[in-house]
Amino acid sequence: MFHLAASSTARAGGCMTSQPLAPDSPLAIARELAGRFARTAVARDQQGGTPKAERDALRDSGLLGLIIPREFGGLGESWSTTLHIVRELARVDSSVAHVFAFQHLLLATAQLFGRPDQWQPWFEQTVRERWFWGNALNPLDTRTLATPDGDGYRFHGDKSFCSGATDSDMLLASALRAGQGGLLIAVIPTRRAGVHIHQDWDNIGQRQTDSGSARFEQVWVGADELLLQPGPLSTPRACLRPLIAQLILTNIYLGIAEGAVAEARRYTLEQRRLWPASLAESANKDPYTLLHYGEFQAALEGARLLADHAGQQLDAAWQQGDALDEAGRGQLALQIAAAKVHASRSGLDLTSRIFDVTGARATSAALRLDRFWRNLRVHSLHDPLDYKLQELGDWALNGQYPTPSFYS
Numbered sequence: 001m002f003h004l005a006a007s008s009t010a011r012a013g014g015c016m017t018s019q020p021l022a023p024d025s026p027l028a029i030a031r032e033l034a035g036r037f038a039r040t041a042v043a044r045d046q047q048g049g050t051p052k053a054e055r056d057a058l059r060d061s062g063l064l065g066l067i068i069p070r071e072f073g074g075l076g077e078s079w080s081t082t083l084h085i086v087r088e089l090a091r092v093d094s095s096v097a098h099v100f101a102f103q104h105l106l107l108a109t110a111q112l113f114g115r116p117d118q119w120q121p122w123f124e125q126t127v128r129e130r131w132f133w134g135n136a137l138n139p140l141d142t143r144t145l146a147t148p149d150g151d152g153y154r155f156h157g158d159k160s161f162c163s164g165a166t167d168s169d170m171l172l173a174s175a176l177r178a179g180q181g182g183l184l185i186a187v188i189p190t191r192r193a194g195v196h197i198h199q200d201w202d203n204i205g206q207r208q209t210d211s212g213s214a215r216f217e218q219v220w221v222g223a224d225e226l227l228l229q230p231g232p233l234s235t236p237r238a239c240l241r242p243l244i245a246q247l248i249l250t251n252i253y254l255g256i257a258e259g260a261v262a263e264a265r266r267y268t269l270e271q272r273r274l275w276p277a278s279l280a281e282s283a284n285k286d287p288y289t290l291l292h293y294g295e296f297q298a299a300l301e302g303a304r305l306l307a308d309h310a311g312q313q314l315d316a317a318w319q320q321g322d323a324l325d326e327a328g329r330g331q332l333a334l335q336i337a338a339a340k341v342h343a344s345r346s347g348l349d350l351t352s353r354i355f356d357v358t359g360a361r362a363t364s365a366a367l368r369l370d371r372f373w374r375n376l377r378v379h380s381l382h383d384p385l386d387y388k389l390q391e392l393g394d395w396a397l398n399g400q401y402p403t404p405s406f407y408s
Helices: 026-047 052-059 079-090 094-112 116-130 238-268 287-324 326-356 369-380 386-399
Strands: 134-135 145-149 151-158 170-177 183-189 195-197 213-221
Touching: 026 052, 026 079, 026 094, 026 183, 052 094, 052 151, 079 094, 079 238, 079 287, 094 116, 094 134, 094 183, 094 238, 094 369, 134 145, 151 170, 151 183, 170 213, 170 326, 170 369, 195 386, 238 369, 287 326, 326 386
Parallel strands: 134 170, 145 170
Antiparallel strands: 145 151, 151 213, 170 183, 195 213
16 A cells, blocks of 8 residues: 555645655556546537546556455555545546546445445456446435336336446446335446436536436346345444545545646746736736735645545544444544535635636636636535535534435
């Protein structure tokens, strides 16, 4: 395992730190991929659709098995390492970072909700076959129903916000039991008969996450494909699933903000013209420009500290396994909520204010610097920030931990 604290990490302010990375370390591989993805990110943001070449590059990299334990063929890395890599990719391409991050969220879901004899073979095949996992869970969309059929079920209906489902190999899908309620979650092959993935995602941001809709037409789901033991949100450990999702979002937001400031810095140093009223000798010495960059740096450092601390606490909670109790889970939920609030607010602010330090010419459509704000704005609406603040307020005033749900 490599150690992020000792690695060379680019900061938005331009400084670099300490030791070089081993060329085959996961973070080094991710940085090499990020450099490749950056070269086409602007064009792909404009065209939308599936980032097929980038997904295949991730398949070839071995990083799809990042959190899979070594005994099942994976890299056995920590959540902290995984989240740093998500952030690294999000700096240049938050759509690819999104589908890459959900790969690990969906693997974790199978492990947290299912039995070892289910998820262990899936993990081994994911590494061996280079499977990409896609999402069709979305518990808020109740249009897909499950009806009993022999020793399994038939899933029938529609599902929205199916991020990464296009070009996936395995799908995490959910349905409500027809006539009796209750959520069923299953792991099925994406190419199974009756599964139809629609390429109808055309939003202002996150344009290559393939977060469109899916249609299930009497899709057979066997009993051994259902995640029933321990099942969704059934234990404090199983309730880590939504917290992993929230911390993934936090790191994507932070990566987007870091990428926006890095692009703004490059433009300021290379392209920005000095405003005529300024008494400075160059644009990079203008006092107001320096003030803005100082505020950017302070905001990013605060967001990094909160996100990194929450990642370390997630590692500790994950290692506790079934010994994790409600208080431990509750404390982690509060830390992740605080990190997400700060990353979301500061990210939306910085991705808008970068134009204050780049100027009118930076609004050129060819540069598409607005993509950072568009991506973060779309992603930040995943669930209302107001409810994260309400949870934090309930703890601050009443000492009440957040109630576990698919969003907290």
